[in-house]
Amino acid sequence: DAKTTQPPSMDxxxxxxxxxxxxxSTISGNEYVYWYRQIHSQGPQYIIHGLxxxxxxxxxxxxxxxxxxxxxxxxxxxxxxxxxxxxxIVRVARGGSNYKLTFGKGTLLTVNP
Amino acid sequence: DAGVTQxxxxxxxxxxxxxxxxxxxxxGHDTVSWYQQALGQGxxxxxxxxxxxxxxxxxxxxxxSGHQFPNYSSELNVNALLLGDSALYLCASSLVGLIYEQxxxxxxxxxxx
Numbered sequence: 001d002a003k004t005t006q007p008p009s010m011d012x013x014x015x016x017x018x019x020x021x022x023x024x025s026t027i028s029g030n031e032y033v034y035w036y037r038q039i040h041s042q043g044p045q046y047i048i049h050g051l052x053x054x055x056x057x058x059x060x061x062x063x064x065x066x067x068x069x070x071x072x073x074x075x076x077x078x079x080x081x082x083x084x085x086x087x088x089i090v091r092v093a094r095g096g097s098n099y100k101l102t103f104g105k106g107t108l109l110t111v112n113p
Numbered sequence: 114d115a116g117v118t119q120x121x122x123x124x125x126x127x128x129x130x131x132x133x134x135x136x137x138x139x140x141g142h143d144t145v146s147w148y149q150q151a152l153g154q155g156x157x158x159x160x161x162x163x164x165x166x167x168x169x170x171x172x173x174x175x176x177x178s179g180h181q182f183p184n185y186s187s188e189l190n191v192n193a194l195l196l197g198d199s200a201l202y203l204c205a206s207s208l209v210g211l212i213y214e215q216x217x218x219x220x221x222x223x224x225x226x
Contacts, residue, residue: 034213043203043217087155091213099169099212103155
């Protein structure tokens with residue numbers, strides 16, 4: 001699995017966009033970028049994933065650079081409930097026999113009022 | 114539609130004892146994964162079950178075992194408990210074709226004294 005690097009912590013003002021970066025310079029051509037978050041005392045929650053095109057859903061947007069060596073998760077209007085640890089994970093989407101998610105330490109996003 | 118449920122919520126055991134944790138997957142899901150999360154760390158993969166078989170195992174000793182039932186629910190068993198087994202145990206379910214979009218339960222907090 002490609003290694004990912006995330007800042008340990010970030011702050012964001014409520015109502016503003018939160019931009020969470022992730023570096024994955026060793027990503028392979030068939031590896032996707034997945035984002036999960038974990039709110040305190042809860043299990044992780046799937047947010048979004050993408051291969052090379054930008055993706056958007058009701059929770060967030062994912063911007064992947066053209067060389068695919070980094071990506072940014074964007075929460076367009078952060079709320080206090082978005083305070084959580086955000087994990088960036090790189091994995092092959094299908095095929096092979098490795099089915100696990102490998103979590104690093106993630107980024108603790110704190111949304112301030 | 115109920116999400117992933119786990120029981121019990123909290124558990125206190127003594128060193129050397131055995132424990133069984135239970136998980137019911139999200140409706141329609143056929144694959145169950147178990148993770149261990151120590152304080153301040155990301156979840157670590159224990160194993161995954163599909164079609165009642167262990168499909169992949171992480172770097173955990175044989176004291177950790179599991180089972181999946183025909184209704185897709187699952188159990189995690191830990192024998193000869195050690196103090197270091199104190200952690201949050203997370204169950205995640207998914208569809209076999211969307212294996213990295215995993216839905217997590219709230220976890221079972223195990224304390225070994």
